[in-house]
Amino acid sequence: MLRDNHNRDINYLRLAVTDRCNLRCFYCMPEQGIDWLSRADLLSWEEMERLCRVLVAHGISKIRITGGEPFVRRNLMPFLEKIAALPGLHELTLTTNGILTAPHIPALKQMGIRSVNLSLDTLDRNRFFAITRRDELPAVMNTLDTLLAHDIAVKINAVVMDGRNTDDILPLTALTERLPVSIRFIEEMPFNGSGTMHSIAWHHGRIMDTIKAAHPGLQKVQDGPYTTSYNYRIPGHQGTVGVIAAYTRSFCGTCNRLRITPQGMLKTCLYDSGVFSLRDLLRSGATDAQLISAIQDAISHRHPTGHEAERQVTHESMAAIGG
Ligand code: SAM
Ligand code: SF4
Numbered sequence: 001m002l003r004d005n006h007n008r009d010i011n012y013l014r015l016a017v018t019d020r021c022n023l024r025c026f027y028c029m030p031e032q033g034i035d036w037l038s039r040a041d042l043l044s045w046e047e048m049e050r051l052c053r054v055l056v057a058h059g060i061s062k063i064r065i066t067g068g069e070p071f072v073r074r075n076l077m078p079f080l081e082k083i084a085a086l087p088g089l090h091e092l093t094l095t096t097n098g099i100l101t102a103p104h105i106p107a108l109k110q111m112g113i114r115s116v117n118l119s120l121d122t123l124d125r126n127r128f129f130a131i132t133r134r135d136e137l138p139a140v141m142n143t144l145d146t147l148l149a150h151d152i153a154v155k156i157n158a159v160v161m162d163g164r165n166t167d168d169i170l171p172l173t174a175l176t177e178r179l180p181v182s183i184r185f186i187e188e189m190p191f192n193g194s195g196t197m198h199s200i201a202w203h204h205g206r207i208m209d210t211i212k213a214a215h216p217g218l219q220k221v222q223d224g225p226y227t228t229s230y231n232y233r234i235p236g237h238q239g240t241v242g243v244i245a246a247y248t249r250s251f252c253g254t255c256n257r258l259r260i261t262p263q264g265m266l267k268t269c270l271y272d273s274g275v276f277s278l279r280d281l282l283r284s285g286a287t288d289a290q291l292i293s294a295i296q297d298a299i300s301h302r303h304p305t306g307h308e309a310e311r312q313v314t315h316e317s318m319a320a321i322g323g
Contacts, residue, residue, distance in 0.1 A: 002060070004302040005301065008253075009256055010258055012060065015065055015322070017070050019068045020069065021068045021319050023069070023097050023132040026132075027131075027188055030192075034319065037263050043263070043278075049079065052086060056089045064093050066094070092113055093113060095322075096119070098144065099139045099140065100139075102139070102146045116155075117157055120157070122137075122172075128140075148179065155182045160202040161202070162200070172185075176237040177236070182240045182241075182242065185242070187203055187245055187247035188247065189246050191317060194315065195315040208230075208243055218234055229243065230245075263320075266295060270306060272303065276298060
């Protein structure tokens with residue numbers, strides 16, 4: 001029901017519920033953190049619920065909750081329960097760093113969440129500390145085990161960083177032998193909150209060449225219609241391994257996403273700087289019809305790809321966007 005000016009169906013919402021986080025991944029934010037939004041600047045749970053309800057009534061069938069770290073915002077679980085129950089929503093899912101997640105997994109399962117994206121860039125505790133500036137690898141591994149024990153599908157997001165974790169590409173790939181997980185190596189994007197990154201040394205081709213050299217029998221698997229990851233299986237392995245060309249942007253042609261940032265900016269592309277403030281529109285007393293009409297107008301002016309949407313070097317942190 002929502003279609004953009006390039007004839008792409010828009011049926012997937014990524015909703016960032018906070019910019020705060022209990023890690024300080026260096027590719028996402030500086031060590032001291034970012035200028036956190038005040039509570040009044042954040043969308044309230046009620047405002048987010050209303051936006052979800054209106055969007056689901058107009059064809060959004062999948063919602064991903066992201067952040068910052070979703071589990072650091074109080075009252076996430078009651079919000080998820082309400083969203084999970086929206087008629088017409090086929091999939092509710094989350095992206096999490098896994099630190100506070102484990103105790104909530106039985107409740108996530110109960111509300112029908114079938115898949116979770118877990119961020120994990122290394123299996124080495126020292127490298128984990130160097131990347132995230134926190135010593136939390138055991139908590140993340142516990143979340144991984146608990147998700148699998150509850151039969152929740154796990155996609156592992158690993159950002160590949162030159163000189164930081166390229167030695168982890170093969171050990172992370174090897175996890176697919178004994179675990180039914182989908183590992184996706186992500187090209188590093190320029191959203192570290194300081195505007196300092198302009199190019200990448202490890203683009204998708206180089207990542208895949210590294211995996212193929214170690215596993216020449218790698219087989220392509222059939223990807224879904226809106227996939228951003230190109231996935232493969234090593235014969236005999238339970239899981240899959242893939243790559244997300246997030247920086248070189250090879251998948252914009254099938255992009256079906258809308259993004260809402262923690263402060264309620266609507267983004268029609270990860271690389272745009274926000275199209276308009278849904279929060280201001282909500283707080284001005286807009287009706288549901290006015291909300292959806294403003295969103296439809298925004299997607300009628302969508303850039304064809306992220307290269308066109310990206311106008312300048314950004315100082316944004318990914319935690320303020322949601323990934
Ligand atoms: N805190 C949660 C987490 O880390 O899973 C959710 C939010 S985080 C911003 C969402 C995803 O964006 C994570 O998988 C993270 O690895 C990825 N990400 C953050 N900064 C990135 C960057 N500069 N380049 C590529 N991916 C990035
Ligand atoms: Fe936090 Fe996720 Fe950003 Fe890491 S990537 S600092 S876990 S928001």
